[in-house]
Amino acid sequence: MTPNRRLDDLSQTTVYIPCSDLDKEEAELSYSPCPHRDIPGGYELRSKLYKQVWVKCLTQIQEISHAIHSPIAFDIVTQLREAYANILPGLPYTELPVFAVSGQSGDSPILQNVVAQLENENAEDDVIPARVAHLHPADCTNIMLTMKCMIQGFVSASPEGSTKRKPTTSLAAYDIELLKAWYAYSVTEQGDMQLVVLMHDFEQFEPNVVQDLFNICSLYVPKLPLIFVLALSSPPEPSYLHGVYPRATLALLRIYKITVTSQVEVVEQLLSKTFFDPAFDPGIMLGPVALDFLHDYFTRHDRSLDMVTTIIQLAFMKHVDEPLTLFLFDNNLDCPNEKSALRKLANPESFPFLEYLFTRVLSSQTNQQQSRWKSNRNDLSSLLGIITDCRVKFHEQCQKFRIGFGLLLRVRKFVLDLGYKSVESEEDGKSILDVMSRGLRGRLTRDWKYLGLVIKKLDLDQLCGLLDTLEWFFADLPDGVFEGEEKDRKWVERQRAALLGLGQTSNDRDGQVLKTLSSEVGEWFMEYSTERLTYRLDEIRLWDIWYTGSTPFSSELINPAPRAHITSALLHPESCAAQLPHREVAKRGASESDEVQGELPAVWELPDTSILFRGYLEAGRMINVFDWHQSFAAVLETQRQRGLRIEGQKHVGSPSDGAVHNLRQSDDDEIMQEDGEEDEDERWGMEVQARFIRGVHELDFMGFLKHTGRKPDHVTRTVFDTTSPVATTSWKGGEKQTVQWIEDPNNPTPSLKDFGPTKISIYVGNSQQQTLLQSLSPSTDVSTISELEFTPNVSIGPNSNVYFIRFESISFKDPKQPQYPALAFSAKFELTGMTGSFSPDVQKQIDAASSLPIGPTSTGTGLSLSSSHVSSISSAPPKSSGSPSSSSSRPSGSGNAQGNSNGALGLAAGKFLTGVIAAAVGLAMVSRKQEYRS
């Protein structure tokens, strides 16, 4: 945390700005993921422990990966050194040696290793030393810079590079002659050397530049022994080089393709040597769930070692959230000795922790022990004694498991090498990671039984080989462990001696002796495995201190879906924010009847941005900002009315109510106290406008809006793949609901005025035929009124989502087909709590809707939907609007993802239709899915 952070420094790619405006109160409190059962400063203590464990593991992991990579790097270096020796005789010209190392992204450990070996000063005498120049795509945007980088890379790194040159009358810095002069000099001074050019992220280089580079360099070989090493992230097949570079360039090169061992094997080795090796104690044992996640993520998303280490690290970090992990290594709790630790525990602040510890320990005691414990509750030291016992037991068991597992793996490998199938034959090719996870779950019985059976069938040589393998296995065990396995080791030795004796004398008639021997070995193996592998680590008391077990691994940490989360947070702020300000108001208002609790909030209860987002979803491709503002103002008006009502009640009922006021609410109070009505309205209007602007800017900031210069007062939507609540509005039959409408800004003719008095009714059906179910209003002038309250009749049909509202102008005719009245439709919505049913005719009409959807297909008919201008039916029912995920919301989202934003489905539907189509696609997906499943 440096005080002078240079925010205007262009060379800094990232600047860390610490969060400084935390409440002081909050900053003083120490953080704890589970404060109700933690000791003070527990989290910091555990973080220390975590660091200790992680550093140990990371060192181990790095050592292993280094051990795996060194021989590969050595191979590459050997080839590099021979690049100019052993050239095939008879070639017409010297080619430029190029080593294409595939599967190397970023700073690959292998190439680092190669460079380290090449630049090693203490190499043997007979090896030609090498100089390495690094080229990075960002520095090499044109040929001049590339040449300069390469030449300077060699020249400036060498001690002779300091010779002064006059910039104008000596060779240019990008002239390869300069390199030639330097090389000639260096060779006379130091003898032969090789010039290795390492090109990082080769795919990112501009092919034209690289072509020129190769062209120039090839003219100077072999006078300048240049060797190129390309770090390719693409696979060797299909070859990137051959796909991008022309033959003329390829003809200059002698390309060696180098494929590095598959990452799968590396990860298998890494895990087995970190967590399943008797010689290494990782401190925290990885559980099967974390292991499974690692395996899945590795095969499915990211095959890099970095990702594997990150996952292990996260699992560790998450593990120390548990307060009990304070006892990971010892019982001292960061105190010098156990006595002071006891004092720390006796501190009243530690009581919640202690309570929890007691409960945990007691729950695993026998009744007798429990009673003894309860009588002697203050005996903390014996409690810590129990923890120590558990720790010893866990580590013992863990070690036993590792040995047993190691042996099983050896035998498995031996048997597989003999050509036997693995036990999981149907899932052949499953990796060791899978076996590991099954082992931790205690589900290896089938494996060792199968292996035992195979052992019993082995012939003399094979059995000899197996016993050799077993003997090596025991010999490889670390000292401390070795003694524990003395008995079994000796047994194996005896068997082997017996077998050798059998082989030499060959007096085994009918192979009876061999048969007995092999079945003995088989039995021993099964017994050995049973003893070590059937016991699960999470059966040990307090296992969760040392073992991550089956704690779920949060994949959201590694692989989140930010866009979906933002959208869902906007749609359902109640699940993200601790509390919604207006929700509180509603709760207080509805205190007499607790109906509101547990239900979803109504639109007016939401924060401003969410209210705007609702409007956003209901709009078409373009949003008229003025209309948006109007609908926002309408919702705020409801909010204000409710607020006033509740405030009024509060003032009458409990004037001294000390509940938290929110800012706006207190604004409202002030407004109420204002005398002049007009003044108040004006102030309210200003507030609405300000809140609207703020909300719109928030959406704009999150990238939901795109400004368009084409149409005044309009912005373009950028997100289409979210279900509009319009299509999934769910109303309860028999309760009062509100339907609202506004003018369609995209389709101003005919206007609401033209429509005039209109019949409003609930209908079902398709684009050609519709059936009236309930008349809501015989005549409403839609140009003067913008909403209508109604109560759906429960008997008009069953629970279904096929209902829509039809607007039929009484006087105005459809301009295209004057014989019909002008019509407009709402999106389909759901009615619940219904008791009626559809008649067969009606059902037929509804069924036909899937082939004759209400939508673009019907534009030619009398029921022209394109003339719809009573466009958006937004629902503002008092209690049940915006159901979060009614059955079609998700799939329709994915259906729309195929289409809307990219034209794949080519939806040209207006504002009015989006919801309908979304619902139709959603339904289609549901039915298809069912078919697929069945």
Add this chain to the structure above:
Amino acid sequence: MILPGYESFATLFTDLLTTSPPPFVYIHDVATPHITSSVVSSVLVALPDKPPFLHAIVNASTCFTARLLYDTVIRKLADWTPTWESGCQLWGDQRWNENFDGFIHGLRAISVERSKSSTAKTRGQTTQSTPKMAIVIERAESLKEYLPDLLVPLSRLAESTKLNLTVVFISGYPWQDLRPLVGSAPDPLYVQPPELSKTDTIQLVVNHFPQDESNSHNPVFLPLYHQFLSTLYDVCSPFTKDPNELAYIAAARWPGFVTPILDEYRRLLDEARGDPGDEEEFELTAPTEDARIRLIRLFTPSFTTALEALYPRLSNADEWATDNKPQRNLLSSGFSGANIIDKSVPQTPQGSLTDVLPRMSKFILLAAFLASTNPTKSDIRMFGRAVHERKKRKRGIVASARGGTVKIPQRHLGPIIFPVDRVLAVLGILLEEYDADSRPPAPEYKLPGEYSDMEIRRVSTYSGITELTAMRLLRRVSPPERLDGPPMFKCAITYEVALRVAKDLGVPLNDLIFEPA
């Protein structure tokens, strides 16, 4: 030494330079400009010393800035080698490389310097000889790319310097392609070297035969090498007649070709050793006519494989030679089968795309291939999940027999550009249809399709796309700095690769392509 086939050209060129050198010569050689260059340089070297004839041969592809060109020409004309110890100092005490004027002054300075030194030598005589100069620019087409402004000044260099100077351009492209549209470049003296005949080509390749006493390049084999090359020429000439290419293929095939003879020789030698006294009789000799015919017959099929692998450089000559060693004792075993390759040589394993990529990336790649191959409008028909949509699927367009424009499948027209949303949508369908069973269980997703829907919005999907773009398996078409609108991509894998990926994932690719093969 003048290379075979270029005798007349060399004579012509020598005569031109020695009598009255034209100011600007353009040598246009479509097939083998590199060989012409070497002929020109050997002619220049062989020119008589009196009067002094200075020359500079410059490869234009190395001179990507004007300064480099000036430096190189002056350095070579003055025969000056900059050394590291002297701070890489250039010739002369002035700066010649600042601009074209400086360059002209530099040329004059060289001329003056040279005439001084030559007069000093011939002080007794009164005639002062101004040196002649030739500046040869190889791969002159690169000038058009790097230094288009210098084309006209260079072609009029003799005029501007007022020196006895010739500028020679050598290029595989005709002068009309290089000549700037504006500006007055003089017409050059246009020279086209003759096309190489078969005999000349073979002779050129034979020149690369490294004659040493070691086994496979023993001078004894020269006649056999001629015959070998003649057959090789017949096989390769429809595709390439470039002597360098032929020499390359020959270098890769020859060691294998002579191995049976050497094997036979060794066998005889071993037999002879068992029989003392006969040793001297077994010197390495050229094989009999019968053996030659057999060899050629056995090896001719492998010439084609060599051409197919080596001409596009799918493999390098060294590796190919090791991978295609013939079986041991081919001649004595009486083998006459088609495949002479020794199978015991382990083939180098190749990590294929399907082994390297994670599962999700493979799906993304496949989705990108589909998005690049299928017309945008066909998506709902191909991937729509409603029952009715399936029936409407139309498979391909059958070309009518009665003429008209034949619709070429998109696969042959190159990939279509698609926005990232489209590939994600296709990916969603692919995941839902072909990946649903292999995913780890996620009980939190209850609705059908919800799981796939979430999967395609995850960070790893986007990073997968970025990674594939970094590998250039996808190409980003829209510039990365443009924030407006979705990024546009196109797929860069072939149909064959896509098929392999699809097979690996268990996706019936042909059912998903709008116009399958």
